[in-house]
Each structure stands twice: as structure tokens, then as C-alpha cells.
Amino acid sequence: MKYLVLVILFIFVATFVFPQQDELTLEQLDEFFDSQITIIGYIGKKEVEPRPLSTKWRAYQGEKWLSESDFFLITGHELEAKQVSIFHLGSIPLIISSTITVYLGIKLAGGVSFIYTIIPLALLYSGLKRLVNTRFPYSKAEVIMNEYNEKLLEEIKEK
Numbered sequence: 001m002k003y004l005v006l007v008i009l010f011i012f013v014a015t016f017v018f019p020q021q022d023e024l025t026l027e028q029l030d031e032f033f034d035s036q037i038t039i040i041g042y043i044g045k046k047e048v049e050p051r052p053l054s055t056k057w058r059a060y061q062g063e064k065w066l067s068e069s070d071f072f073l074i075t076g077h078e079l080e081a082k083q084v085s086i087f088h089l090g091s092i093p094l095i096i097s098s099t100i101t102v103y104l105g106i107k108l109a110g111g112v113s114f115i116y117t118i119i120p121l122a123l124l125y126s127g128l129k130r131l132v133n134t135r136f137p138y139s140k141a142e143v144i145m146n147e148y149n150e151k152l153l154e155e156i157k158e159k
Contacts, residue, residue, distance in 0.1 A: 024156065024157065028156050028157070028159070031156055032152060032153060032156050033062065034062040035061065035062060035152055036061070036062070036149050036152060037059055037060065037061050037066070037071065037074070037075070037145045037148055037149060038059070038060050038145070039057050039058070039059050039060075039138065039141055039142060039145050040057065040058050040060065041054055041056060041057050041138060042056055042057070042058060043056060050138040050142075051138065052137060052138055052139035052142075053137045053138070053139065054137060054138045055133040055134045055135070055136070055137055055138075056133055056134070057134055057138045057141060059071040059141065059145070061074065068084045068134045068135060068136070069081040069084040069085050069088075071141065071144075072084060072144070074148070075144050075145070075147070075148040076148075077144060080135075080136060083135060083136075084134075084135045084136070087130065087135040088130065088131060088135070090130065091126075091127040091128070091129075091130035091131040092127070092131075093127075094123050094124070094126055094127030094130070095124060095127035095128060095131070097120075097123070098120040098121065098123035098124035098127060099120075099124060101119075101120035101123075102117050102120040102121060102124070105117055105120065
């Protein structure tokens, strides 16, 4: 009984010390959830809890998937969006040149030769990894996402 009285007293005091902020209407909540950005980590096609240095994350605005460059453009980070584009474009020469090198190595060797294919295959893997993964780690994207969502919430409250 003593603990119940203490809990009720705490709740009573907390409501005066920490007053509730203005609550959003249903329309405002719908607008926020449709426009907010969320980030989900993944391994393969499986969603996982993202790690701070992971470059395996996807951004969504509402339910719509955003490319990494779209994520940075929407949040107002044009420089990062340009860096992402350059990063992903840099993977194309790796993929093309390594594929050609593997093909020529096989043709010149008269068959599959480990020596002629190991380095080009490593370059191919590197190029594909750059194309699939994000340029910036989750920790940077998380900070930007939180800032964007806070601004969005404030804008919706002001309407």
C-alpha cells in the first residue's frame, strides 16, 4: 500500500513538473508518419538492428524506399548526395574492367586459371560491394534522420 501511494504521488508531481506537450491531431500524425524518414539495417534481405559503422542500411520516407542520394537530397545535404553519386559511379569501372580481365585471362590461359582470375575477381567483388552498400555509415545517416524528423514534427505542429 505504501508503494502504491508513492507511485500515485510521483505521477501527480510529474504531471506538474513535466507538463505534456501539445498533442498532435490524427491528421497531423498521418502527415508525420507519411513524411518521416526511417532507416533500417539489413544483411542480405533480412532486416537487422543497424550498427553504427555499418554501410548496409536503407532509408524510407513513409513506406517509400529512398536511394542513399535521395535520402541526402531530401534532408538538405547536397554535398553528401554528390559524394554518394561519385562513389557509386566509381564502382562501374571496377566491375567492367574486372569482368574483361577475367575473360581475357581465361582466353589467354586456355581455361580457368587461378592466377589470372583471383585479382580481377577481387576487384569485381569490390565494385559490386560499392554498388550495393551505402557510402556513409549508419551513424551519420541516423543523426541526419533524427534532425530531419525533429524539424518535420515542429513544422507540422506549427500548422
